[in-house]
Amino acid sequence: MSTTLTQTIKATPTTAFSRHATLSNEGEDKQGDTEPYRYSHLLPHFSQDHHPALVPFRHIDPGQRALAHSNPRSFLDSAISITQLTPGLGTEVHGVNLAALDSDGRDQVALEVARRGLVVFRGQEEFIDSGPDFYRAWGRHFGRLHIHPTSGHPKGYPEIHLVYRDSNSTFNYEIDDSITTTFWHSDVSYELQPPGLTTFFLLAQPTSGGDTLFTSQVSTLKKLSPQFVTFLRTLKAVHSGLEQADFSRSGRRGGIVRREPVENIHPVVRRHPVTGEEALYVNRQFTRRIVGLKREESENILKFLFDHIDKSADLQARVKWQPNTVVLWDNRVTAHSAIVDYKESKERRHGARITPQAERPIPAGEGLDLGD
Template sequence: MATTTTLTQAQPVLHLNGGVETAKTVDVDGTESQTDHGVPGPDYKYARFLPSFDQNYKLPPLETFQHTDPGLAALNDPEPRSFLAGAEVIELTPKFGSEVEGIQLSKLDQKAKSQLALFVAQRGIVVFRDQDFLDQSPEWQLNEWGSTFGRLHIHPTSGQPKDYPEFHLVYRDAKPKSAWAYDTQKLSSTVWHSDVTYEAQPPGLTTLFLYDTPGSGGDTGYVSQVEAYNRLSPSFQAYLETLSVVHSGVEQAEYSRRGNRGGVVKREPVENVHPLVRRHPVTSEKALFVNKQFSRSIVGLRTEESDAILNLLYTHIAQGHDFQVRARWKPRTVVLWDNRVTAHTAIGDFDPAKDGFRHGARITPQAEKPTL
């Protein structure tokens, strides 16, 4: 029997601190029924870090700043991986991705953080196990840790914990309109992207940690944009290096204005033009710098020409399983990646009502303006 569903949720500033959301289902014959969708209760340990959406919180446009990558300081270090002494390091693939056990990120000094920045730039994405990151204060996480790697970005549309707007929250519970809900009209939840590439200075070394994970599933996929570039023919590489791409945050802002993701737009959206191929300032490696979520068109090409090239690259990135890895989340895991040379996707293969909800925070330092 066909049905229609109407959600009846109030919209206070902080609306995820426990209780239920009620969905009213109306059959075509007029019969009504209700379903309650659970959210974390008031005794939830990390309730203070659940997303809030304040319609009155507004931010001015971002200003440019001078960024010096901390990884540069480790280039001339005779032992640039000495911070890994005593740790177990596993290569997830020969060229991309590592997993580390046996060191605490919270104990690294400035020299070790510089070595870490170089290591993440070289490996693309690094998974650190058994970390005490959650035991540290949010002030330490943001100021002592995140700001080491660049100016902290405040996301223009996502939910944030009260008093800590620099955290970008990743959240999905059992509510149909959860902040992390998926388009059920699509065959897959995967959307390969690099974060906020519409900014004039997109992020560099990025940190993600989870407060809670589902019993299984909810992994994060990563792809090497360096290796994606390297797989292309030299003549095509040379042509792509002449091109620039428009990256836009307009669609993301309009999506929020339509009442999705909490319905907030904290900063007016921007568009910026970046080279299609960029060079990493520390490793000097070239990487593709396009993603389906924010790249819109290639400057100077006809629509059909631009679409043909971008769609080819999107397919190449999405299907490049031999230069992808999958980060599996366990309690006390912290994942670092270099947003300049990787893309990633959430994997929505779990049912929050059965498997548990997914709740985490991303720390997103901005880096330099992309150049080739």
């Protein structure tokens, strides 16, 4: 494994494991608030359950069904406003109630997210307050729900991935020995069938900060020269979950590894199964080496691509969180990074992610053999 690409990742100090049990099992609010925390039933829980390795499944993308609709954007008919965040990435929508959408409407959402990469829905109190059974039913419409191997989840709902930080604790996978908290990634890209459409929302947020950055991996690819893209289409890379598991095994983030970590090989350039668009598919957090190249060759190509993703501010969108906001993105064609700029405020940031898996990444290059 490349020593150049491996980063030391270290959590900010947390309390002992008994603290984790207090948060998750008793659901108490330790922020010093005078009123009980409204979402205490969704605080992080770290069960001792262990799960077998994931098995392949056939994914049918709901966005494909929407292509047959007479108006694939009719779910937006009730919208009060629709605003493009940037020309190439992201749309903000007011006036559409996600919780009220029928099956056809959800299919159309999947297609819109695939086309725009990122869609921000404001005013989604009904969705957020519908609870974890609703979250699971929503997510299952878009694919098999992923159970994260190391993160916290609401008790009894392992399919709901939680991010959590308050004045005393963090249960996130965070960098603490870097000059930046920006850490671009596509969620759990080390899985054989990584996520497609992802839903994320905050239950509590700081008064300022805690934004999320997104970048279009379709656009980052288009910025490269045609000759270089042709070469990249011939490459495949290893994505690894080993470091994330080791982080938890060291006692941080709850200290739990529910499923043995895996490494899988994916194309460096993948093709979206619905839109046909090609997207760069490497990320600094999980992509470790390019198969078949010498170490120095792999390190230099990946460093160039990671730096390209990091520095392409003209291809990025920034989501500023407001109460009752639900954000959907397509992990196949975007990358993202949390911004941990609110530590000094000691305020709570509590988010929930619904993460359906999609197909095994489809190579953009004809005949690229990914192996079995």
